[in-house]
Amino acid sequence: MPLSTVRSACPYDCPDCCGLLVDTDGERVLAVRGDPEHGYSQGTLCGKLNGYERTVHAPGRILTPLLRDGEKGSGRFRPATWDEAVAAIASRWKEIVAAHGGEAILPYSYAGTMGLVQRNAGEAFFHRLGASRLDRTICTPAQNAGWDLVMGATPGPDPDEARESDMVVLWGVNAVATNVHFLARVHEARRRGARIWLVDTYRTPTAKLADEVVLVRPGSDGALALSMLHVLDAEGLTDSAFLGREVQGWEALRREVLPEHPPERGAALTGVPAERIRALARAYGRARAPFIRLGGGNSRYGNGAMTTRLLVCLPAAVGAWRKRGGGLLASTGTGQAFDLAPFTRPDLQPGPTRLVNMNRLGHALNELTGPRVMSLYVHTSNPAAVAPDQNAVLRGLARPDLFTVVHERFSTDTVRWADVVLPAPTMLETADLYRSYGQFFLQRTRPAIRPLGQALSNWDTFRLLAAAMGFDEPLFQQTADQVIDGLLAAPSPWREGIDRAALDEGRAVRLREPRDRWLTPSGRIEIENPRAAIPLPRWVPTHEEQGTLPLRLQTAPSVETLNSSFGEREELVRRRGPMALQVAPGEAAARGLADGQRVVAWNGLGEVELMLRVTDAVPPGVAVAEGVVWLDHAPGPRSINALTSQRLTDEGAGSTFYDNRIDVRAAPTTG
Numbered sequence: 001m002p003l004s005t006v007r008s009a010c011p012y013d014c015p016d017c018c019g020l021l022v023d024t025d026g027e028r029v030l031a032v033r034g035d036p037e038h039g040y041s042q043g044t045l046c047g048k049l050n051g052y053e054r055t056v057h058a059p060g061r062i063l064t065p066l067l068r069d070g071e072k073g074s075g076r077f078r079p080a081t082w083d084e085a086v087a088a089i090a091s092r093w094k095e096i097v098a099a100h101g102g103e104a105i106l107p108y109s110y111a112g113t114m115g116l117v118q119r120n121a122g123e124a125f126f127h128r129l130g131a132s133r134l135d136r137t138i139c140t141p142a143q144n145a146g147w148d149l150v151m152g153a154t155p156g157p158d159p160d161e162a163r164e165s166d167m168v169v170l171w172g173v174n175a176v177a178t179n180v181h182f183l184a185r186v187h188e189a190r191r192r193g194a195r196i197w198l199v200d201t202y203r204t205p206t207a208k209l210a211d212e213v214v215l216v217r218p219g220s221d222g223a224l225a226l227s228m229l230h231v232l233d234a235e236g237l238t239d240s241a242f243l244g245r246e247v248q249g250w251e252a253l254r255r256e257v258l259p260e261h262p263p264e265r266g267a268a269l270t271g272v273p274a275e276r277i278r279a280l281a282r283a284y285g286r287a288r289a290p291f292i293r294l295g296g297g298n299s300r301y302g303n304g305a306m307t308t309r310l311l312v313c314l315p316a317a318v319g320a321w322r323k324r325g326g327g328l329l330a331s332t333g334t335g336q337a338f339d340l341a342p343f344t345r346p347d348l349q350p351g352p353t354r355l356v357n358m359n360r361l362g363h364a365l366n367e368l369t370g371p372r373v374m375s376l377y378v379h380t381s382n383p384a385a386v387a388p389d390q391n392a393v394l395r396g397l398a399r400p401d402l403f404t405v406v407h408e409r410f411s412t413d414t415v416r417w418a419d420v421v422l423p424a425p426t427m428l429e430t431a432d433l434y435r436s437y438g439q440f441f442l443q444r445t446r447p448a449i450r451p452l453g454q455a456l457s458n459w460d461t462f463r464l465l466a467a468a469m470g471f472d473e474p475l476f477q478q479t480a481d482q483v484i485d486g487l488l489a490a491p492s493p494w495r496e497g498i499d500r501a502a503l504d505e506g507r508a509v510r511l512r513e514p515r516d517r518w519l520t521p522s523g524r525i526e527i528e529n530p531r532a533a534i535p536l537p538r539w540v541p542t543h544e545e546q547g548t549l550p551l552r553l554q555t556a557p558s559v560e561t562l563n564s565s566f567g568e569r570e571e572l573v574r575r576r577g578p579m580a581l582q583v584a585p586g587e588a589a590a591r592g593l594a595d596g597q598r599v600v601a602w603n604g605l606g607e608v609e610l611m612l613r614v615t616d617a618v619p620p621g622v623a624v625a626e627g628v629v630w631l632d633h634a635p636g637p638r639s640i641n642a643l644t645s646q647r648l649t650d651e652g653a654g655s656t657f658y659d660n661r662i663d664v665r666a667a668p669t670t671g
């Protein structure tokens, strides 16, 4: 076959959603490059997507269905046909439904692909089955809830605007790892004279790019924002015209809450010196057009939604929204461009079914009754590695009476516990429709090559399962392309006037988000929200504020890999290095520990072996472990989520990956 080049999109859970050019010979992917014509990513890719042909054709790809052929968890499987695998699943599920009801079956999926079709492919099927529903809140629902309480459905600003800012604040975002194409905008702003600030809990790889670094005590950003607001108010740096016209509740906040938050109190709560808080507030208040890029970091705490609300008050206070180049970007909010209900079909549910929080999978598998979970169907996620409280999750997965199906591309930690494994494709083997949470482009993709081996897409798999279960809704007859046509046919103001021909050719086209007003019930920015459990935002402590162990654990993203994805790429795993715990020199010395030593990090939930890295980048009282590694790549039998809890956030029922305390000791010497 001659060489051909096909447009595609990066499907990973990342705000950039880059445009790809894929060279193939019709059978194999030869190279993956950035698409220079993509309006946001403009031809460059991160190290994970450059060389993506190595993921597509990785030696470990699962290429046929597999049936367990040994003890549960032994990792021994025998190849099977799709007919055999689907028949095994359907007959077991029919028994479970008859004996325990549909809710005894729990789907578990997240964001291995962000494509609207493949990511949501199981919804209609599980609704029809009457299965338990999964509350998909492992990422940043607390941030979304905090934004919504103040800004309603207002879309975020265009990341391109940051180029025109004179003060960019990277707040709780490790952009070198998680938002590289935004950094291109930041560099441009800096060339035009902007100062770059970074607010994080340690000196991340992104800190090198910042002019000013502010390190806060984990989970205390809400207190920092309150003291900044106090200073802005006290020093006349607020925009009273904007506040009077566009904002609800400012007077109540300044009267009832801000007096309690002078910078000295802020210093006590955040660990940032009062003078430094004043300097940050003054720089923010005096900037012509300050732009905050808010990452998920500060929302992964017991107070995550409240922290977000307080941070979202900052641009309102100084009127940043009305200045070109100013504002705050948490998420662009493009989810509103589509009504997915005709595809996810909540109406197919037989009646009200229970909702199971995905962060509490350990609880769901071990403790939940009425009915007990008897079957777990995992796709597009790797819960044995990414879900909190790994010991509870693994205990659940080991239950001999739990029937587990995993649809995957690689032998992940979750696959090991499966009874049936189904082979999944990469995005280059499927059709899908992509929108991004960090920019405003929409892209439709078609397969660049046929699925490898016997891999089947999520949607095609659920169509087979639907047939086997006797579900005859016409939706299950549709191809992914037909589903996409249906989604695009429903009108939305976001898609009015887009170039449909370009979209159908595979080019990224820009959505048209509504921008004429604040999309809140009052039509104003709601600093005070009468519908919220706490109408006026205020300081709320984290879960671990009163914790007793000495180190606050930050399980931050790794530059080289993405959540637990990319373990198949040797070169990336090598560059990432061994699973490490970074601590300050004083913390190591106090425990008699040295750089490069094998250590055990521990708390009430578990113990994890890591390599110690002693570094000034991490302040005292904090410990940092970057990346979620496969157990095969971990020094011991557990990875980092053995130390994170199933507790949820204040609003949004989100994960609290950063709100955990640990201590560390030397690992016993082996051998």
Ligand SMILES: Nc1nc2c(c(=O)[nH]1)N[C@H]1C(S)=C(S)[C@@H](COP(=O)(O)OP(=O)(O)OC[C@H]3O[C@@H](n4cnc5c(=O)[nH]c(N)nc54)[C@H](O)[C@@H]3O)O[C@H]1N2
Residues within 6 Å of the ligand: 013, 014, 015, 139, 140, 171, 172, 173, 174, 175, 177, 178, 179, 199, 200, 201, 202, 204, 216, 217, 218, 219, 220, 221, 294, 295, 296, 297, 298, 554, 556, 557, 558, 559, 560, 561, 562, 563, 627, 658
């Ligand atoms: N290379 C790479 N890219 C990724 C990912 C990855 O794992 N690797 N993950 C993807 C996913 S799923 C997501 S959701 C996004 C996440 O992307 P981000 O929003 O960048 O990541 P977070 O995990 O939310 O954490 C960001 C930063 O918040 C800091 N932080 C933690 N607690 C606090 C706090 O209390 N205050 C402040 N100010 N900072 C704090 C952490 O140290 C970290 O540097 O990235 C996506 N992209």
Ligand SMILES: Nc1nc2c(c(=O)[nH]1)N[C@H]1C(S)=C(S)[C@@H](COP(=O)(O)OP(=O)(O)OC[C@H]3O[C@@H](n4cnc5c(=O)[nH]c(N)nc54)[C@H](O)[C@@H]3O)O[C@H]1N2
Residues within 6 Å of the ligand: 013, 109, 110, 111, 112, 113, 118, 138, 139, 140, 378, 379, 380, 381, 382, 383, 385, 386, 387, 407, 408, 409, 410, 412, 424, 425, 426, 427, 457, 458, 555, 556, 557, 562, 563, 564, 565, 628, 640, 641, 644, 657
């Ligand atoms: N300690 C700690 N834990 C974390 C985080 C953290 O910062 N620290 N981050 C959390 C966050 S923000 C998130 S969003 C979650 C992410 O958790 P997950 O969404 O589970 O993300 P991944 O680890 O990337 O695993 C995705 C899996 O989907 C598979 N996959 C990809 N495409 C397809 C497909 O089309 N079909 C099927 N069937 N499978 C596919 C991939 O091979 C991969 O194994 O992790 C969370 N866990």
Ligand SMILES: [Mo]
Residues within 6 Å of the ligand: 013, 138, 139, 140
């Ligand atoms: Mo995420």
